[in-house]
Amino acid sequence: MNKHILIADDDKNFLLLFKSLFKVRRSTSTGEDKFIIKTFEDGPPLLEYLKTQYRHSKRIPLCILDMKMPLMNGMDVAREIRDVDQDIIIIFITAYSTEESKTIIENLKQNIYYMSKPFNREEIYCLVDSLIKGWNKNLQLKESEEKYRQLFASSEELVEKRTAELKMINEQLVKEITERRQVEKSLRESEERYKHITNTITDYIYTVYVQDGKPFKTIHGTSCVAVTGYTVEEFNKDSYLWLKMVHEEDLRSVKDYAERIFLETNLKPIEHRIIHKDGSIRWVRNTPVLYYDKEGLLQSYDGIVQDITERKQAEEALHERLALEELTKIISNHFINLPLSELDREINCALKSIGEFVGVDRCFLSIYSNVLTKIEYTYDWYNERFKPGPGIIFFEPYSWVLEKLRRFEHFYVPRVSALPSEISKEKEIWEKAGINSILIIPLKLSNDFIVYFGFISEQTEKNWKEEDIKLIKIMGEIFIHVLERKQAEEELKKYRDRLEYLVEERTAELTETSKRLVRSKRLAATGQLAASIAHEINSPLQAITVLLSTLKNKYKDEKELTENLDCLKVAFNSIRDTVKNLLDLNRPGKERKQKLNVNTIIENTFSLLRSYLNQYNVKVNLSLSSEIPFIIASPQQLSQVFMNLINNAVEAMRSSFKTKEEVAGEIFIKTEFKTDNLIIEFADTGPGISEEDIYHIFDPFYTKNKLMGMGVGLTICHGIIEEHKGTIEAKNFSGGGAVFTITLPVMVSEKK
Incomplete structure (x- = not known):
C-alpha cells in the first residue's frame, strides 16, 4: 500500500508534530505498512520533490499544506499540485473561517479537505488514514477496470470474428450492436468519471469504538445525509438506524459481516442495498479499516461508505443489454435454413423466449393490411397470468395512435395511469383491460402489409430505454426477414402448383387432341376405302337392280318367282343402304343447315x-x-x-x-x-x-x-x-x- 505523505508548513513545530503523530499511531497497529512522511518548510521544495517522483512513475497519494507560507501560499501550491496529478488528495491546515474554506474547496473542486487550527490529533489521523486507504482502493479499482477493458476488447474481437460468419441478414444487426457498444463504452467512461467526481461528495466516513469486544459508540461523518438521507443527529438518536435501513434481502449478510469484523483481520469491502430516507433503494459499498492494540484486541474501526447505485444500475443494464444481444443472435441464427413447415411454430417459440426474457405479460406480431383495416394473421404469446383481450385495441378509435404508427414511429406508454386527461377515454379502456405499459413497434412487410411488434405489461410497469427499443426493433427486422422468406416460399409453391396444374391440363388437352387426330386420320382412311368399295359395288348393283325389275315385270304371273325376286330386291336394297353409310364416312353432310x-x-x-x-x-x-x-x-x-x-x-x-x-x-x-x-x-x-x-x-x-x-x-x-x-x-x-x-x-x- 502506498502511504507516502508530503507536508509543507513554515512552522517547524507543526512538522515535528505531524511526524510524531503518525509515528506514534503506527506503533499501535499491527500488520500494516508504515507511513512515509516527507516534510518541507515551503511550497516550492515540495513541488520540486513531487515532480521528480512523478517523473519516476512514483505517485503521491496525499499532501498536507499550510495556507500561509513565505514563498507560496497553500492555494497556489495546491493548483500546481493539481497540474501534476489530478488524483492527489489535499488537506489544508488553516485558521480561516468555514466560509473561506468552502471557497477554497469550490475553487479546486475535488479531493480537498480542510482542518482548522488548532485541530484534533485523533481526528486528523483517522481522516488521513481513511483517505489514503480509499486512494489506494480507487487505484486498485482503476487497474482492475483497465484489465477488464482489455479482456472485454479481446472478447469483442472474438465476437466480431464469429459474427462475420453470419449471412447478410445479420450484417445490419452487427453494425447496430457495434455502434451501440461504442456508445455504451463512452457511457461507462463518462459514468466512471462522474462517479470519481461525486465520490468525494457522496462518500462519508464513520468510526466505531469497541469496548470489551462490543461496539459502544459510533461517530458518523456529516456527509451521511448525502448517502442515506438521514442526518448525524438522527443516527445518534437511534443506534440501530443503520441496520433498519438495510434491505431485507441483504440484512442477513450484513449482520454476518458485522460479526466477522470481530473475528477476522483482513476483510474485503461489502456491497449491499439500503432503503434511503426518501424510500428509494440505494447500493452502498462499506470498506472498514480495523485498529488493534498491542495485545491484538480490536479497539476501533473506521469505515468509508460509498454510494455505488449508479455503477450497479449501469452494470445491470449492461448485463441485460449484452444478454438481449446474445438472445437476438440466437434467434437470428435459429431461423437460418429452417424449413417452411416449422416457421410458424418457431416464431411463436421465439416470441415466448423474448417475452419471458424482457419480463412482459404479452408479446405478439400482428400482420395488418396496408390500410390497417384488416388483420391478416397474428403470432401471439402471453403468460398464464395474462387475460387476453379482443386482439389489438390500439387503432380505432384512437387516431393519434394510428397516425403515429403510420409514420413508422414506435408507440410507447410507460405508465397508463400517468396518461394526461386529454386522452382519458383510452386511459379508461386500457386500465379496465388491466394494462400498465404498452410498446408497439411498426415494421414494413412488402408493399401490402404492416407488422406490429408489440409488448404489453399487465402486472408491472415496464420501462424501456431507447437503446433497448432499438435492439427490439432489430429483433423485429429478423422476424420481417423470416416472414418475407415465408411469403416468397409460399408464393413459389403456389406458382409451382399452378404450373403443375397447367402442365397436367395441357397434357390432357394434347392427349385428347392426339386421340382426335388419330381418329380423324383413321376415319379419313376408312372413308377413302369405303368410297373405293362403294364405287366397285354400286355399278354392278345398279345393273342387278334393273335386271330384277325387268324379270319381275316379265314373269309377274308366276307368284313364287315374283316373291323370290322381291326377297332379292330387299337384300339388294340393304346392300345399297350399307354402301350409302360407307360413303357418308368420307363426305360431309350436304343437307342444308x-x-x-x-x-x-x-x-x-x-x-x-x-x-x-x-x-x-x-x-x-x-x-x-x-x-x-x-x-x-x-x-x-x-x-x-x-x-x-x-x-x-x-x-x-x-x-x-x-x-x-x-x-x-x-x-x-x-x-x-x-x-x-x-x-x-x-x-x-x-x-x-x-x-x-x-x-x-x-x-x-x-x-x-x-x-x-x-x-x-x-x-x-x-x-x-x-x-x-x-x-x-x-x-x-x-x-x-x-x-x-x-x-x-x-x-x-x-x-x-
Whole structure:
C-alpha cells in the first residue's frame, strides 16, 4: 500500500508534530505498512520533490499544506499540485473561517479537505488514514477496470470474428450492436468519471469504538445525509438506524459481516442495498479499516461508505443489454435454413423466449393490411397470468395512435395511469383491460402489409430505454426477414402448383387432341376405302337392280318367282343402304343447315321412335331447358345422331329385358345452356361401356357383342358433330349405365 505523505508548513513545530503523530499511531497497529512522511518548510521544495517522483512513475497519494507560507501560499501550491496529478488528495491546515474554506474547496473542486487550527490529533489521523486507504482502493479499482477493458476488447474481437460468419441478414444487426457498444463504452467512461467526481461528495466516513469486544459508540461523518438521507443527529438518536435501513434481502449478510469484523483481520469491502430516507433503494459499498492494540484486541474501526447505485444500475443494464444481444443472435441464427413447415411454430417459440426474457405479460406480431383495416394473421404469446383481450385495441378509435404508427414511429406508454386527461377515454379502456405499459413497434412487410411488434405489461410497469427499443426493433427486422422468406416460399409453391396444374391440363388437352387426330386420320382412311368399295359395288348393283325389275315385270304371273325376286330386291336394297353409310364416312353432310331449336329435333325423334321404345318397354325421361338459344345446324343430321344414340341405348339394355309388361330400362335426355355452349346428354340404365371399349367406340367398324350393324354408327355421329364444330364424349355413370355428352358451340348472333 502506498502511504507516502508530503507536508509543507513554515512552522517547524507543526512538522515535528505531524511526524510524531503518525509515528506514534503506527506503533499501535499491527500488520500494516508504515507511513512515509516527507516534510518541507515551503511550497516550492515540495513541488520540486513531487515532480521528480512523478517523473519516476512514483505517485503521491496525499499532501498536507499550510495556507500561509513565505514563498507560496497553500492555494497556489495546491493548483500546481493539481497540474501534476489530478488524483492527489489535499488537506489544508488553516485558521480561516468555514466560509473561506468552502471557497477554497469550490475553487479546486475535488479531493480537498480542510482542518482548522488548532485541530484534533485523533481526528486528523483517522481522516488521513481513511483517505489514503480509499486512494489506494480507487487505484486498485482503476487497474482492475483497465484489465477488464482489455479482456472485454479481446472478447469483442472474438465476437466480431464469429459474427462475420453470419449471412447478410445479420450484417445490419452487427453494425447496430457495434455502434451501440461504442456508445455504451463512452457511457461507462463518462459514468466512471462522474462517479470519481461525486465520490468525494457522496462518500462519508464513520468510526466505531469497541469496548470489551462490543461496539459502544459510533461517530458518523456529516456527509451521511448525502448517502442515506438521514442526518448525524438522527443516527445518534437511534443506534440501530443503520441496520433498519438495510434491505431485507441483504440484512442477513450484513449482520454476518458485522460479526466477522470481530473475528477476522483482513476483510474485503461489502456491497449491499439500503432503503434511503426518501424510500428509494440505494447500493452502498462499506470498506472498514480495523485498529488493534498491542495485545491484538480490536479497539476501533473506521469505515468509508460509498454510494455505488449508479455503477450497479449501469452494470445491470449492461448485463441485460449484452444478454438481449446474445438472445437476438440466437434467434437470428435459429431461423437460418429452417424449413417452411416449422416457421410458424418457431416464431411463436421465439416470441415466448423474448417475452419471458424482457419480463412482459404479452408479446405478439400482428400482420395488418396496408390500410390497417384488416388483420391478416397474428403470432401471439402471453403468460398464464395474462387475460387476453379482443386482439389489438390500439387503432380505432384512437387516431393519434394510428397516425403515429403510420409514420413508422414506435408507440410507447410507460405508465397508463400517468396518461394526461386529454386522452382519458383510452386511459379508461386500457386500465379496465388491466394494462400498465404498452410498446408497439411498426415494421414494413412488402408493399401490402404492416407488422406490429408489440409488448404489453399487465402486472408491472415496464420501462424501456431507447437503446433497448432499438435492439427490439432489430429483433423485429429478423422476424420481417423470416416472414418475407415465408411469403416468397409460399408464393413459389403456389406458382409451382399452378404450373403443375397447367402442365397436367395441357397434357390432357394434347392427349385428347392426339386421340382426335388419330381418329380423324383413321376415319379419313376408312372413308377413302369405303368410297373405293362403294364405287366397285354400286355399278354392278345398279345393273342387278334393273335386271330384277325387268324379270319381275316379265314373269309377274308366276307368284313364287315374283316373291323370290322381291326377297332379292330387299337384300339388294340393304346392300345399297350399307354402301350409302360407307360413303357418308368420307363426305360431309350436304343437307342444308338452318336455324333450329334442338329441343324440337329431340321431341320429333322421340315421336318417330315411340312405338319402337314401347315394344321393348323403354321409358324416356326428357329434361329439356326452355332457356337454350336457337342454333344453325342440319336438322336431318342431328336427328340421325339422336336416333343412333337412342337405338344404341335400347340395344345395350335389351339383354336385361324379361317381359314386355315391365319397364326394362330408362333413357334420360337433358339439354342446357352453359357459357356459350349447348349441352345435350343421353344417359341410359344399361350395363355401361367396358373400359376396353370406351376408348374405341368412335372408331369405324369397331363392334363387339352387337346383335346387328357393322360398327360405323357412332363413327358417323362423331363426324356429324365435328362437322358442326362440336364434340361428343362417352363415359360411364358411377351407378351404372352410359352417358353420351354432345357439346355444340353457340355464336353471339345465335344467342341473340
